[in-house]
Amino acid sequence: MAQIFIDAATRQNPFESSIGYVIRTDEAVLEFGQYLGEMENHEAEWNALIAALKQAAALGIRSVILKSDSRIVVDSVHKNYTKNPKFKPYLLDYQGLQDKFDLLIIDWIPRDQNKHADHVARHYLNQH
Secondary structure (H helix, E strand, C coil): CEEEEEEEEEEECCEEEEEEEEEECCCCEEEEEEEEECCCHHHHHHHHHHHHHHHHHHCCCCEEEEEECCHHHHHHHHHCCCCCCCCHHHHHHHHHHHHHCCEEEEEECCHHHCHHHHHHHHHHHHCC
16 A cells, blocks of 8 residues: 655745645655746645645555645545535545545644645645
């Protein structure tokens, strides 16, 4: 079973975000990230979720424990609902990706347990 850690990094001036995610399997630890440009942090966290799941599916991973320090994303996924209209397309994307996995568990973790994904996200933010 793979473990995936996701995070977003955002700076205010100028307002810009990036994402980072780490996929740990028995064989490897893989780092991925992307600069997103102008985007608020919660939306970037959703982008990290979708990008990480798409990457895992592309790698043929079928069982995942995904960990995020974003309560908004984790709670929305667990409730299968978000009241923020901006996040609804992301929740729909997530629901569409669920079928690609035999097992998909998403857990909230404290920020201090998500340092690797945070480091990757900040790396991509600082490249711009």
